[in-house]
Amino acid sequence: MASVTRQLRDFMGERASDARGIVEQHGRSEAYHAAAAPDLVVFPESTQEVARIVALCGAAGLPMVAFGAGTALEGQTAAVAGGVCLDMSRMDRLVEVNAADMDCRIQPGIRRKALNAQLRDTGLFFPNDPGADASLGGMASTRASGTLAVRYGTMKDNVIALEVVTPDARVIRTASRARKTSAGYDLTRLFVGAEGTLGIITELTLKLYPVPEAISSAVCAFETLEGAVDSVIATIQAGVPIARIELLDEVMMRGVNRHAGLTYAEAPTLFYEFHGTDAGVAEQAALAQAVAREHGGQDFAWAIRPEDRSRLWLARDNTLYAAQALRPGARGFVTDVCVPISRLAECVVETKRDILATGLVAPIVGHVGDGNFHCNIMIDPDDAAELARAKAFHARLVRRAMAMGGTCTGEHGIGLGKMDFLREELGEAVDVMRLIKRALDPQGLMNPGKIFAAAAPEGTP
Amino acid sequence: MASVTRQLRDFMGERASDARGIVEQHGRSEAYHAAAAPDLVVFPESTQEVARIVALCGAAGLPMVAFGAGTALEGQTAAVAGGVCLDMSRMDRLVEVNAADMDCRIQPGIRRKALNAQLRDTGLFFPNDPGADASLGGMASTRASGTLAVRYGTMKDNVIALEVVTPDARVIRTASRARKTSAGYDLTRLFVGAEGTLGIITELTLKLYPVPEAISSAVCAFETLEGAVDSVIATIQAGVPIARIELLDEVMMRGVNRHAGLTYAEAPTLFYEFHGTDAGVAEQAALAQAVAREHGGQDFAWAIRPEDRSRLWLARDNTLYAAQALRPGARGFVTDVCVPISRLAECVVETKRDILATGLVAPIVGHVGDGNFHCNIMIDPDDAAELARAKAFHARLVRRAMAMGGTCTGEHGIGLGKMDFLREELGEAVDVMRLIKRALDPQGLMNPGKIFAAAAPEGTP
Numbered sequence: 001m002a003s004v005t006r007q008l009r010d011f012m013g014e015r016a017s018d019a020r021g022i023v024e025q026h027g028r029s030e031a032y033h034a035a036a037a038p039d040l041v042v043f044p045e046s047t048q049e050v051a052r053i054v055a056l057c058g059a060a061g062l063p064m065v066a067f068g069a070g071t072a073l074e075g076q077t078a079a080v081a082g083g084v085c086l087d088m089s090r091m092d093r094l095v096e097v098n099a100a101d102m103d104c105r106i107q108p109g110i111r112r113k114a115l116n117a118q119l120r121d122t123g124l125f126f127p128n129d130p131g132a133d134a135s136l137g138g139m140a141s142t143r144a145s146g147t148l149a150v151r152y153g154t155m156k157d158n159v160i161a162l163e164v165v166t167p168d169a170r171v172i173r174t175a176s177r178a179r180k181t182s183a184g185y186d187l188t189r190l191f192v193g194a195e196g197t198l199g200i201i202t203e204l205t206l207k208l209y210p211v212p213e214a215i216s217s218a219v220c221a222f223e224t225l226e227g228a229v230d231s232v233i234a235t236i237q238a239g240v241p242i243a244r245i246e247l248l249d250e251v252m253m254r255g256v257n258r259h260a261g262l263t264y265a266e267a268p269t270l271f272y273e274f275h276g277t278d279a280g281v282a283e284q285a286a287l288a289q290a291v292a293r294e295h296g297g298q299d300f301a302w303a304i305r306p307e308d309r310s311r312l313w314l315a316r317d318n319t320l321y322a323a324q325a326l327r328p329g330a331r332g333f334v335t336d337v338c339v340p341i342s343r344l345a346e347c348v349v350e351t352k353r354d355i356l357a358t359g360l361v362a363p364i365v366g367h368v369g370d371g372n373f374h375c376n377i378m379i380d381p382d383d384a385a386e387l388a389r390a391k392a393f394h395a396r397l398v399r400r401a402m403a404m405g406g407t408c409t410g411e412h413g414i415g416l417g418k419m420d421f422l423r424e425e426l427g428e429a430v431d432v433m434r435l436i437k438r439a440l441d442p443q444g445l446m447n448p449g450k451i452f453a454a455a456a457p458e459g460t461p
Numbered sequence: 462m463a464s465v466t467r468q469l470r471d472f473m474g475e476r477a478s479d480a481r482g483i484v485e486q487h488g489r490s491e492a493y494h495a496a497a498a499p500d501l502v503v504f505p506e507s508t509q510e511v512a513r514i515v516a517l518c519g520a521a522g523l524p525m526v527a528f529g530a531g532t533a534l535e536g537q538t539a540a541v542a543g544g545v546c547l548d549m550s551r552m553d554r555l556v557e558v559n560a561a562d563m564d565c566r567i568q569p570g571i572r573r574k575a576l577n578a579q580l581r582d583t584g585l586f587f588p589n590d591p592g593a594d595a596s597l598g599g600m601a602s603t604r605a606s607g608t609l610a611v612r613y614g615t616m617k618d619n620v621i622a623l624e625v626v627t628p629d630a631r632v633i634r635t636a637s638r639a640r641k642t643s644a645g646y647d648l649t650r651l652f653v654g655a656e657g658t659l660g661i662i663t664e665l666t667l668k669l670y671p672v673p674e675a676i677s678s679a680v681c682a683f684e685t686l687e688g689a690v691d692s693v694i695a696t697i698q699a700g701v702p703i704a705r706i707e708l709l710d711e712v713m714m715r716g717v718n719r720h721a722g723l724t725y726a727e728a729p730t731l732f733y734e735f736h737g738t739d740a741g742v743a744e745q746a747a748l749a750q751a752v753a754r755e756h757g758g759q760d761f762a763w764a765i766r767p768e769d770r771s772r773l774w775l776a777r778d779n780t781l782y783a784a785q786a787l788r789p790g791a792r793g794f795v796t797d798v799c800v801p802i803s804r805l806a807e808c809v810v811e812t813k814r815d816i817l818a819t820g821l822v823a824p825i826v827g828h829v830g831d832g833n834f835h836c837n838i839m840i841d842p843d844d845a846a847e848l849a850r851a852k853a854f855h856a857r858l859v860r861r862a863m864a865m866g867g868t869c870t871g872e873h874g875i876g877l878g879k880m881d882f883l884r885e886e887l888g889e890a891v892d893v894m895r896l897i898k899r900a901l902d903p904q905g906l907m908n909p910g911k912i913f914a915a916a917a918p919e920g921t922p
Contacts (some may be wrong), residue, residue: 098801098803100694100698100801100802100803101801101802101803102698103801142643143642143643143647144643145641149641153618154641156641156647156650157614157618166893170889170892170893171889172887172888172889172890172893173887173888173890174887174890175868175887176863176866176867176868176886176887177801177866177867178799178800178801178832178833178862178866178867178868178871179799179801179802179831179832179833180606180610180615180617180799180831180833180868180871180872181604181799181868181870181871182603182604182605182654182797182868182870182871182872182873182874182875183868183869183870183875183879183883183886183887184654184875184883184887184890184891184894184912185651185654185655185659185894185897185898185912186604186617186647186650186651186653186654187890187893187894189617189647189650189651190646190647190650190651190897192647193643193645193646193647194646198646209700210698210699210700212700213700233561237561237563237671238671239670239671239673239674241702277744279740279744280741280744283738283740283741336643338639338640338641338642339639340559340561340562340564340638340639340640341561341562341640342559342561342562370640370641371639371640371641372639372640372641402637405637405638405639406637406638406639407636407637407639407641407642407643407644408644409642409643409644410639410641410642410643411641411643412643413643414643414644414645418644422644422645425637425644426633426634426635426636426637426644426645427633427634428631428632428633429633429634429635429645429648430645431631432627432631432633432648432901433645433646433648435900435901436646436651436897436900436901437646438900439896439897439899439900440893440896440897451645451646
């Protein structure tokens with residue numbers, strides 16, 4: 001370690017640090033998992049530097065963890081085996097916009113708000129919005145999605161190509177800039193969602209979309225949770241190309257009101273957004289309203305002006321903090337399941353019953369158009385019994401979702417928290433994943449201990 | 462070989478055959494590549510049978526090639542190393558439709574027309590349409606797309622999960638039925654497009670879409686090829702959610718007229734289709750027409766009634782045969798490049814010039830909304846000099862596309878024909894693909910000689 005540290009310091013200078021404040025900050029995240037600090041943090045500024053760092057760490061057998069904005073929710077950036085953290089925040093350039101092709105090349109450290117701010121004059125935008133102001137490299141690595149995925153897809157759909165430094169320090173490009181390709185294995189989709197365990201993303205080519213001619217947002221409170229969820233299902237099945245359709249239960253609405261000083265009805269509520277032409281948006285909205293009314297929805301409260309829409313979606317985006325308003329001082333244990341939409345009402349209602357029976361503070365928020373929802377369990381981090389109750393509830397929730405044909409994670413990834421559930425969900429497919437991990441990273445140095453338990457290096461018994 | 466053949470015959474009975482007619486039929490395809498017959502063809506009827514066949518072949522070190530409908534265009538089903546062909550045509554059931562979730566489970570041997578016929582009463586359809594009546598297992602394996610991809614995505618986007626028999630004869634399921642997931646590596650997308658080199662697909666879970674309330678199709682002739690292509694670009698950039706937008710050059714239109722006895726103008730022509738509500742379709746059509754007019758388009762000839770639409774799209778779908786009408790007795794050498802749409806006009810026009818200079822008969826047809834186009838070079842299969850000229854033209858075309866930021870294959874795959882171009886396009890990324898191939902198929906028995914030159918088995922020098 002010492003000699004590698006010296007080598008890294010030699011060529012990174014002040015951009016390598018083992019100062020306590022720095023390493024501790026890079027071991028923390030927004031997850032409930034215990035922090036785990038790296039031994040050293042480096043701040044590369046180019047692909048070449050990343051390749052050189054990877055080569056040095058590889059030669060010394062040192063673990064490597066890439067760090068974007070630290071907003072991962074399953075402990076993906078915790079350096080559980082120590083080693084070197086590559087903080088990608090200085091690689092944050094929008095390299096190129098091809099407006100005619102509606103794509104752009106970016107460095108992985110750029111965050112989604114900065115990206116969209118820089119795109120503003122092009123008439124284009126990048127749609128994936130996980131709430132937090134995450135880095136795009138991190139969003140790709142966890143296969144993030146968020147509120148607009150029901151219309152625009154997830155990171156899997158919106159990454160065209162990647163540049164990656166592989167564990168053997170090669171720089172590869174996974175695909176051309178063409179919109180579709182059948183050229184060999186889909187390495188792009190392999191690295192998207194690999195949580196940094198197969199290499200370090202150093203550049204992304206992203207799909208962009210035209211800023212819609214018309215956007216309108218609305219909020220609608222429902223008499224019952226079932227009514228709200230059934231209304232989502234009926235809206236999707238009617239083929240309405242809705243841009244966002246988000247569910248907040250009455251507990252979360254209380255948190256939103258407290259956090260932001262708002263006065264929404266504290267009832268199960270849907271947040272809607274429609275994108276299209278003026279006529280298209282009007283048509284979609286009329287259809288969605290009719291469906292809502294049939295399911296016990298109140299009148300739509302509209303937000304048409306950009307500033308009103310921003311306020312509305314800020315309330316939704318801040319649910320992580322809004323949940324905290326329900327129990328100041330508590331820490332969020334955020335769950336993330338996704339089920340086929342036909343089972344969504346059942347899954348949410350059973351989960352709600354489970355929360356009440358367990359006595360946890362766990363508001364629900366969901367990207368329900370995709371069948372994806374979260375309970376933000378607010379726990380006292382110093383109360384081991386409560387953490388145990390939350391974990392038991394979490395296990396029931398995940399198994400409930402899997403029993404309904406769903407997945408243990410819709411968009412947060414496996415990280416530290418869901419390895420056992422991954423195995424329960426996919427069985428021997430996990431062995432195939434592990435074969436790939438071993439083939440690409442035989443020393444097991446890339447973000448070890450994530451997705452799978454840290455692998456013994458090749459050749460060891 | 463003899464002992465495995467005996468074992469396979471023992472348990473497959475009459476569903477194993479080495480009759481000359483059968484093996485030869487399974488060595489041929491619609492590609493220009495030389496046929497290569499397997500030693501034996503088996504017709505499995507269940508996943509368990511496939512697993513047993515894979516286990517037996519694996520133990521004996523025998524190559525395995527899965528065969529769907531034989532419509533691949535890069536020789537993907539040619540048994541270049543002999544061995545056993547698994548004809549999947551008896552595994553052709555629609556297993557389950559979940560109408561509420563808009564998904565279905567199918568066996569790999571079902572063909573797209575049969576699938577859509579069986580879905581008719583559900584109000585749902587599967588959109589990927591490569592022209593040929595391909596099997597869905599084959600379409601997944603080549604990452605096929607076709608005419609509706611500009612609106613509905615490719616097989617990469619529309620396969621939710623796969624059941625696969627891996628080279629070590631394990632049966633794995635790559636994902637749950639949830640619409641999105643971050644559960645580990647994206648094995649679904651790894652097997653989609655792997656051309657049968659990593660395992661044999663035995664079941665697919667597919668996304669379905671509501672049959673649109675309104676559909677209308679139109680044909681529009683243009684003064685120039687540039688005008689037609691620029692019109693596509695402008696339509697896409699205007700955000701029109703067009704369902705299909707296909708280009709046929711004047712040579713292909715002549716073939717279409719001859720093949721189907723039609724009287725279209727023999728000029729560069731766009732075929733359009735709009736899906737949506739009545740109002741939405743009208744709005745899209747008006748926009749597309751206005752754009753076309755600005756680029757030298759004539760009036761739209763509309764096809765609104767289902768039978769008229771079918772006739773129109775049959776003309777388009779049959780371009781493989783229509784091209785043959787231009788040169789009876791010739792064989793098609795079908796090319797397949799895809800470029801960023803901003804370079805499409807330039808690429809098509811330069812290619813057109815190249816065709817004229819080379820004196821080949823090579824009508825152009827393209828899924829131009831994606832930047833993807835094909836030249837169907839009609840060659841005399843017995844004329845070696847002509848084949849050489851076609852290959853030289855093909856190499857120029859591929860390199861032209863790659864130089865413009867495009868790919869050597871938009872939807873046909875690498876197969877036998879494009880290994881060298883794959884390396885030119887993606888460089889060392891191909892080594893990463895090969896690491897994966899070796900990890901999953903260390904003996905190199907799964908469709909050897911496709912995507913990569915046949916690998917020496919592990920451990921051999």
